[in-house]
Amino acid sequence: MTKLPTLPASFGPALRFLRKRAHLTQDELGRRVGYSREQIARLENGSRFPDLTVVAALFVPALLMEDETPLVEQLLKLAGNTRATQVTPTRTRHMRGQQISNPIVTPRLRVHTPPTPLLPLIGREAEVSALLDLLASERLVTVLGAPGIGKTRLALEVARAARPIFAHGVAFVSLVDVVNPADVPYAVLRTLSLTPVAHQSVDDAIADYLATRHLLLVLDNCEHILDGASFFTAWLECAPHLKLLCTSRVPLDVYGEQEWPLGPLGTPDLAQPPDLEVWRSRPALQLLCARIRAADPAFTLTQANLLPLATLCIALDGLPLALELAAVRLRDLAPDVLVQQLLTLRSNGQPASTWLQQTRRNVAERHRTLQAAIAWSVKRLTPAEQIAFARLGIFIGGCSLDAALQVAAAEPEILVCLERTSLIKLQDERITLLETLRTYAFEQLTASGNLADCQATHAAYYTAFAQDVFNGLQGEQQAFWMERALADHENCLVALRWALANKRGETAITIADSLWWFWYRRGLFTLALELLTAALGLATSDQSTRASALNGLASIYLALDDYTASLDCHREGLSLRRQLGDHRGTATVLHNMALTAYMMGDYTHALAWLDESIAADPTADPMQAWAHKGIIALHMLDLEQRPVLGS
Incomplete structure (x- = not known):
């Protein structure tokens, strides 16, 4: 057995020794490991510090044999010793655990449960314990870290561990699909399963609900909605037993925030012998x-x-x-x-x-x-797979298989490949991407020059989808269509806001007109008011859809008790219906105007508009209009009209 040589006591001379032993010039060694001759020379003279990963992966195979393990260990140790002179000590923050006391549980109040992770958390036991200790004394904690470092997974584990501590549980709110900071309350509203009443704003609905709860609210992915952080402090001020755990790439920068940086997972030390x-x-x-x-x-x-x-x-x-x-x-x-x-x-x-x-x-x-x-x-995907992956970046909150095919041109076999490479998740016929991956895909789509075309295709798809939602919510499968609308609401908002930004009046008004009933049903009156008003501010040649959207906006105003604005919308819609010769639409608008007048106590106009409604469309069944006339007559104590109702 050949005796192995002893390497020099420092990395540079050791590298030179091994290079010469292999009869290689600096140029030749550089070509083998992807370095220039100057870089090799600097490594040997000590003016460049070695990279342990490169030494292990590239220099070792180029200079050493498989049976020279002791030399491999010596070289890596020398490289590690060289780098160690550049290491700066880091400070470690020690936290003292405290007991969190439980207030009395109110049995009738709902107890929230966070999602259950599918796989065990690996290597974060100390972080979970530290965050639980920190939540004992702090009310707003933000976990900070790079994309993909595991902030969401850690927050889920803390949420699971904290569940028994909080009397009303832990609610986990993903903000990854929220585009505008002003939409943050809507995401919280959905997670808490709240429905505001007509006179209640979304903010007030959330504040009223949280006020009496001993709850941990986990707000995940806050970095892109920093302007919405004012909502967090407002909730904390009105709810004394509420605590917030946020995840973000950057601090929220609000008073009372306790920042908690999350580092990478611990790795082996290549400077030590492989154990x-x-x-x-x-x-x-x-x-x-x-x-x-x-x-x-x-x-x-x-x-x-x-x-x-x-x-x-x-x-x-x-x-x-x-x-x-x-x-x-x-x-x-x-x-x-x-x-x-x-x-x-x-x-x-x-x-x-x-x-x-x-x-x-x-x-x-x-x-x-x-x-x-x-x-x-x-880069290891086929060109067709790369194009499909980039186009999938246009979706917010994932998409259906049909949307992936129509908008991203992603055939089923392409989706299978993308799922296999862990770039997408395909579950229950729905495709989702981690936000970091979606952001990367969107950047690639932008760089390709195809973003505008993809946005137009996306908007066209969700225009048709929104119309299906409107029809579905009035049919026999309302629960099914409500679930679909909730799943793709963010995509609809993206399409609508793209149309607004690009002055696409017909698209914007069609989407807003199709979604107003969904917004009404979900108690999202403020959002409906904002987007219907913005859409109707654009020009369009489709006057029929505009008239329909005006009816939707009038209904939102009516729910908010703004009768004057509601009638103004109806009057404009009535004018359009008459110009179009739409007798059925004219009758409907007049009927709705009558109902508005009735709610205002203006019975005279209410009866007059009901009469006009009946006359506007002689082919329609007037039973509902006559019924409303009877109700108004009862309120007016005009009992002589009652026999007319039966005629």
């Missing part, structure tokens, strides 16, 4: 192995695959989403090949290898880290 028992306990490697095992139950972590898998964990910065994506590729590639391909791709593009360092970085840098992991997965 199977020690390294397998590191959270990042635990997660990666668990996801590999989910696809391949026969997988086992061994001494042979330990180093490349550990290197991969560090190269992906311990970010859970990146590890999830990597696990999918490990079904097709050996670990050492996979990590070499990843690092080679990075060396030829963005980001630079320096972002692999395990030091605290700002959000933008972590965003690039995750984007690189996503791009690395997306």
